[in-house]
Amino acid sequence: MPNGHLVSRASDYIIYSVEAKNIDAVVETFGPSTKLGAIVGGQTSCKAPEITAFEKHLPKDVSIVSCHSLHGPGVDPRGQPLVLIRHRASDADFAFVERALSCLNSKHVYLTRQQHDRITADTQAVTHAAFLSMGAAWSANNQFPWESPRYIGGIENVKINVTLRIYANKWHVYAGLAILNPDAQKQIKQYAESVTELFKLMLAGQREEFSNRIHAAGKAVFKDDRGKDLLLRDEVLDRFSLGTIPEKRLKNNHLSLLAMVDCWWKLGIVPYDHMICSTPLFRMWLGITEYLFRNPALLEECIDTAITDNTFRADDLEFTFAARDWSSRVSLGHFDGYREKFEQIQNYFAPRFPEATRLGNEMIKTILEKTRED
Structure with a gap:
């Protein structure tokens, strides 16, 4: 026509x-x-x-x-x-x-349209913000995380592959949801606040307050026995690495995951309530978050690392800046500003998109098959 x-x-x-x-x-x-x-x-x-x-x-x-x-x-x-x-x-x-x-x-x-927008915000907006912030932090540090021994293991593979998968897409796919959905704006703002407040506690070495807040958030979000994990374990996901796997895994405080549960807690969101409308990315994000919070030893290791280990401080600083910056651009409704930042980071990671997309598709397929079996 x-x-x-x-x-x-x-x-x-x-x-x-x-x-x-x-x-x-x-x-x-x-x-x-x-x-x-x-x-x-x-x-x-x-x-x-x-x-x-x-x-x-x-x-x-x-x-x-x-x-x-x-x-x-x-x-x-x-x-x-x-x-x-x-x-x-x-x-x-x-x-x-x-x-x-x-x-x-x-x-x-x-x-209804109202139910759709609320649930979409609950399951997608903050998930996207977390991965977008990771990409922004890595590019700000001039860092390809798969080349560093600091980002190794199943949880890290999910972070890296999904971040690259998002940046391989068109910017407007995420901008429209974030900027035009009022519920999404509120949640992205809370995520940035959770990241900032937790990072400040880490810098101040306030172990007791930090630990109490993390455990309170975890208890609120993961209060019921939900059965099996939604996501495969670290050792299974190792094969989806973009880089080589060293013998020893470095400890990570997983600020992005701790802040996600803190954000859900502050907003009164129970992520399991929307599983019928969840995207594969959300199920992966919830799965690795659940895996962290239901493993008491690993959670305590994250808390201890956050307070005593400076290995990831530069990364955490840039991640905090990025989360706040994305929130500001969304709150101001700046489509052009959103696009400019997105495409700048997109260009940085572009050479690895084909391999990351392939691995990401395989990872999602494996995880979806596993969740169907469970």
Whole structure:
């Protein structure tokens, strides 16, 4: 078709697959040309601006059924959650959308737009912020972590591979969710505050206060017996390393993981409540966090390392700066600032994207298969 107007006039079912920040302008342009009685939906990760645009610019006779696949393009959609939002549609129109999307063999989850945005913020926003901050810290230190013996082992492999996987994608995939979702903004802000406050306690050597806070957060988030770990153990994930594995693993305080649980605690979020809508990245992040907090010896090692060992101080400093910087850019709504920072770091890591993407896909596949078995 020469243009979107003719597409809209001819189509019975239309899906707007555009960046969240552009959804209003695109729907304003082509929405009025929508075919009489058609079904319209969108695939953005933030539904508030999407549904608002549909309500504002689409004819009243048009049905609105939106969707969102909760996984990245490199993940097999079979069995993964696919959110369906029946905002304005007859039973017949909604059934048609379900049939049309059934070819993905995903697990349909039915939510309102408000539920979707809250759950998406809970399961994605802070997860992305943590990995983005890691990449920013490593690039600021002019460091490729897989070349350092400090970042070795299963937990470190998850951090490295997923960070590179995120930076190998388009910046707007993460910017739209972070900036346009109010719940996401609040959570990213709290994560930056948790990182900062814990880092200050580490610098001051306040072991008792630091330890009490970590244990209180862990008790609140992991208070019930949830059965088996969601993620494979260190020794299993070792094979997904980008670098060589030395004989001895250096101790790490895992500030990024400690701050995540502190953030969930402060916000009253129980991550298990949203597992039906969780992305593979979130399940991996929750899995390694759970593994750390359910291993008393490893958790105490992290606390002791945080207070007494300066090995990771420079990395932790840059990580704290990065978390605060990402939060500021998100709070100010700076799409251009977000893009500039993202692409600068993206260029730094670009040479390793092909290998990291391959390893990341294998790791996600293995972990998903393991969780299905459990």
